[in-house]
Amino acid sequence: MVTLTHAGVRHLIEEYGGCDRYYTEMISAEAITAHSEFRSWYLDLQPAPERTIYQFLFRDAEAIARVAAEVAELGALGIDLNMGCSAPHIARGGGGIAWMQRPDEARRAVAAARATAPRAKLSVKLRLGERRAVEPVAEFAEALCREGLDEITLHPKTRSEPESRPADWRFIAELQERVPVPVNASGGVTSVELLHRRIDRFRPAAVMIGREAIRSPWIFAHARGRRIEVDRRVAADRFLELLVQHQPPEFHATRAKRFFQYYTQPLRWGARLFQTLKKCASLAEIRMQVHEYLEQHPEERFPGVGAGSDVALCELGELGEFDKARHASGVTPSRHGL
Numbered sequence: 001m002v003t004l005t006h007a008g009v010r011h012l013i014e015e016y017g018g019c020d021r022y023y024t025e026m027i028s029a030e031a032i033t034a035h036s037e038f039r040s041w042y043l044d045l046q047p048a049p050e051r052t053i054y055q056f057l058f059r060d061a062e063a064i065a066r067v068a069a070e071v072a073e074l075g076a077l078g079i080d081l082n083m084g085c086s087a088p089h090i091a092r093g094g095g096g097i098a099w100m101q102r103p104d105e106a107r108r109a110v111a112a113a114r115a116t117a118p119r120a121k122l123s124v125k126l127r128l129g130e131r132r133a134v135e136p137v138a139e140f141a142e143a144l145c146r147e148g149l150d151e152i153t154l155h156p157k158t159r160s161e162p163e164s165r166p167a168d169w170r171f172i173a174e175l176q177e178r179v180p181v182p183v184n185a186s187g188g189v190t191s192v193e194l195l196h197r198r199i200d201r202f203r204p205a206a207v208m209i210g211r212e213a214i215r216s217p218w219i220f221a222h223a224r225g226r227r228i229e230v231d232r233r234v235a236a237d238r239f240l241e242l243l244v245q246h247q248p249p250e251f252h253a254t255r256a257k258r259f260f261q262y263y264t265q266p267l268r269w270g271a272r273l274f275q276t277l278k279k280c281a282s283l284a285e286i287r288m289q290v291h292e293y294l295e296q297h298p299e300e301r302f303p304g305v306g307a308g309s310d311v312a313l314c315e316l317g318e319l320g321e322f323d324k325a326r327h328a329s330g331v332t333p334s335r336h337g338l
């Protein structure tokens with residue numbers, strides 16, 4: 001996730017036991033091949049190169065081939081092509097979800113990445129597209145699979161559905177029936193309990209946890225049943241240390257604020273705290289404000305084992321017979337993150 005899943009945050013998660021797989025921020029392929037100033041920070045694969053996938057934003061097949069060649073020897077687990085980001089400025093530039101409108105070129109892009117990086121795990125991140133239906137995304141994805149794709153992650157929402165609307169995981173199961181590669185689910189996991197319920201119900205190949213991994217960097221450990229005692233003050237301090245160690249000074253303020261936007265969400269007065277943090281002039285001041293809040297609200301400092309934030313907990317309603325059919329699918333789900 002842009003501004004969030006940099007090496008600092010990945011180290012933090014790793015210190016809480018880690019997850020099966022990390023994804024970098026969506027990195028501009030052009031910025032990498034143009035040798036931009038921050039290139040080495042974006043390409044940093046620590047702390048677990050063999051479990052980390054580069055995700056790229058790109059506008060044409062040549063760009064993805066060039067960047068795939070450049071990163072081929074850096075030791076990443078794979079390359080993920082972002083064809084799902086719906087941010088207007090990304091789509092206007094021809095990246096993210098705009099790829100779904102250019103299926104032939106998208107096929108060429110997958111083929112080019114496959115040819116350049118034959119050993120890399122090659123995946124795409126998708127949304128549903130324009131309509132709440134599986135057909136358009138399934139057709140698009142089937143064609144990409146024929147070019148050598150290894151897996152797909154679907155955020156099952158349309159281009160225009162707002163963040164507040166729940167992702168409809170029924171589309172994960174529907175897409176899985178249409179394509180020969182594993183389909184991972186992304187969207188709306190806010191607690192371990194909800195994660196397990198969704199796995200039981202929809203049987204995704206794996207689950208990508210996004211914002212909750214920032215609210216609760218320990219969620220992967222808790223999902224595995226590990227009893228980790230969490231102290232939100234210690235985690236905040238450690239994040240700030242890791243941010244300084246693993247990001248360039250130019251990024252510190254923006255990335256700290258983005259992190260705390262999510263980290264403060266589970267707190268009762270988190271919205272107010274975040275407004276205060278946004279105005280802080282230094283990381284030291286952010287740290288002090290977080291300490292002060294948790295001193296005033298000591299009951300929030302130690303979330304229980306297994307607890308998630310449960311912010312915006314969204315269930316999908318009664319899905320009845322649909323679920324029962326999926327239970328029989330026999331897929332063994334795993335979980336990975338970011």
Ligand SMILES: Cc1cc2nc3c(=O)[nH]c(=O)nc-3n(C[C@H](O)[C@H](O)[C@H](O)COP(=O)(O)O)c2cc1C
Nearest residue numbers: 001002025026125155186187188189209210211212
């Ligand atoms: C701040 C922010 C940045 C994001 N950046 C990316 C990104 O770089 N690449 C990507 O594939 N998805 C990105 N996403 C979407 C998430 O990967 C994920 O699909 C979405 O947040 C739903 O999952 P969640 O409910 O677990 O967060 C971003 C989301 C947010 C909120």
